[in-house]
Amino acid sequence: NAGVTQTPKFQVLKTGQSMTLQCAQDMNHEYMSWYRQDPGMGLRLIHYSVGAGITDQGEVPNGYNVSRSTTEDFPLRLLSAAPSQTSVYFCASSTGDRGVNVLTFGAGSRLTVL
Amino acid sequence: AQSVAQPEDQVNVAEGNPLTVKCTYSVSGNPYLFWYVQYPNRGLQFLLKYITGDNLVKGSYGFEAEFNKSQTSFHLKKPSALVSDSALYFCAVSDRASGGSYIPTFGRGTSLIVHP
Numbered sequence: 001n002a003g004v005t006q007t008p009k010f011q012v013l014k015t016g017q018s019m020t021l022q023c024a025q026d027m028n029h030e031y032m033s034w035y036r037q038d039p040g041m042g043l044r045l046i047h048y049s050v051g052a053g054i055t056d057q058g059e060v061p062n063g064y065n066v067s068r069s070t071t072e073d074f075p076l077r078l079l080s081a082a083p084s085q086t087s088v089y090f091c092a093s094s095t096g097d098r099g100v101n102v103l104t105f106g107a108g109s110r111l112t113v114l
Numbered sequence: 115a116q117s118v119a120q121p122e123d124q125v126n127v128a129e130g131n132p133l134t135v136k137c138t139y140s141v142s143g144n145p146y147l148f149w150y151v152q153y154p155n156r157g158l159q160f161l162l163k164y165i166t167g168d169n170l171v172k173g174s175y176g177f178e179a180e181f182n183k184s185q186t187s188f189h190l191k192k193p194s195a196l197v198s199d200s201a202l203y204f205c206a207v208s209d210r211a212s213g214g215s216y217i218p219t220f221g222r223g224t225s226l227i228v229h230p
Binding site (some may be wrong): 004033035040041042043044045048058090092100101102103104105106107108 | 120123146148150155156157158159160163165204208217218219220221222223
């Protein structure tokens with residue numbers, strides 16, 4: 001029962017560096033998404049995917065790329081890290097039943113950009 | 115566009131007292147409504163949902179929520195608070211309407227502090 005697994009849990013980057021946050025789920029969920037959580041801002045959707053090969057932008061997509069080559073994996077790439085990307089990132093998945101979207105979340109990845 | 119408001123950043127309650135965490139929503143059609151809880155340094159966990167049917171929804175850990183269509187609210191309640199209920203609570207909504215966004219939108223969260 002692994003659920004949604006995120007790696008790494010913690011990461012410190014310098015401005016301009018790139019990195020990939022990994023997300024994997026073993027529940028055969030069609031829908032996967034990435035959120036960032038900032039104090040006072042709640043959860044904001046970065047990108048999401050409704051199935052392998054299909055991705056779309058959320059509320060705050062700038063500076064991030066995603067791909068969905070398999071049902072299980074949904075990595076989030078930071079192309080050139082900026083201090084404004086310091087945040088806690090959560091990956092979430094669900095069965096994707098239209099609207100009845102009960103999300104299963106990973107434990108989070110805390111990113112600090114210096 | 116759909117939106118969720120959680121008007122209180124923090125709710126304080128004494129252990130054993132009833133608690134209410136407020137949530138109001140806006141969608142163009144009929145809503146699916148959710149509550150999630152986040153314990154410190156953890157991911158969010160699903161508590162309960164309203165899809166259709168009874169306006170009073172019961173969920174995990176003794177929590178319940180009441181859907182009020184006229185007031186567009188979905189407040190989270192528990193009859194007797196525990197110190198272990200202290201956490202961050204998020205309300206979320208998605209739109210059932212055809213063409214509506216089924217991607218859930220989250221509120222900003224309410225920190226619940228239960229005092230011994």
